[in-house]
Amino acid sequence: MxxxxxxxxxxxxxxxxxxxxxxxxxxxxxxxxxxxxxxxxxRGPKNDGLPLRKVAALLGTHDGVVASLIAAGHLASYRAVNSVNRCPQTLVAPQEIKRFKATYVSLHELAKKRRLYIGTMKSKLDAAGIQPAFDPKEVGATFYLRRTIGGLRLNRR
Known part of the structure; x- marks a missing residue:
């Protein structure tokens, strides 16, 4: 030829x-x-899901926590072929991220919003009898149900 x-x-x-x-x-x-x-x-077809690194940025945490949330079944994910490099990757649907953020809040986010140290925030939540939604050792971070935090006053005093 x-x-x-x-x-x-x-x-x-x-x-x-x-x-x-x-x-x-x-x-x-x-x-x-x-x-x-x-x-x-x-290029292949574009996927609607978000890769784990972007999910971690949206949730204000790191990749390991996102992987642990998926492994524990707290965050739904699916496998799809990357449209650029054609390798399989784990993706999370944007609706799932919205659902998770509407249901759970991290200790880090709570402390940051209220301008408290994380330890101080944790002590106040423990004193109020509020328990984490998941085992922090299993997930690698502490998350609470938003409905349990809802009307609770945890100001700087």
Whole structure:
């Protein structure tokens, strides 16, 4: 197979048209293609889910906590093929993140909103008899049900 035939076949496989025709026996040093055309031909379908790193940023925690929440069944996830590198990855649906944030609040977030140290916030919650929603050792962070924190006054005093 000649270079000309190979070039024509590669363009056909990618769904591209050669920008010019090559004369028989002509040699070339490179091929000029539009990267957007190549990206369209190579990329798979886009996924709606968010990767674990983005989920961790949205929840204000780190990757390990998100992985633990998924493993413990507190955060629903699914596996899908990455549209760019075609490797399987774990994704979380945006609706699941909204549900989780509406149901749970982290100790870190509570302390930050009320401008308290985390230890002080934890002591106030313990004194009020409020228990974490999950075992902090299992998940790697402390989360509370928002409805149990709801009307509780835990100001700086």
């Amino acid at each position: 000649t270079n000309r035939e190979r070039f024509g076949r590669q363009c056909t496989l990618l769904g591209l048209r050669a920008p010019y025709s090559l004369d028989a026996g002509a040699e070339y040093l490179g091929i000029l293609v539009d990267p957007r055309d190549v990206a369209k031909a190579v």
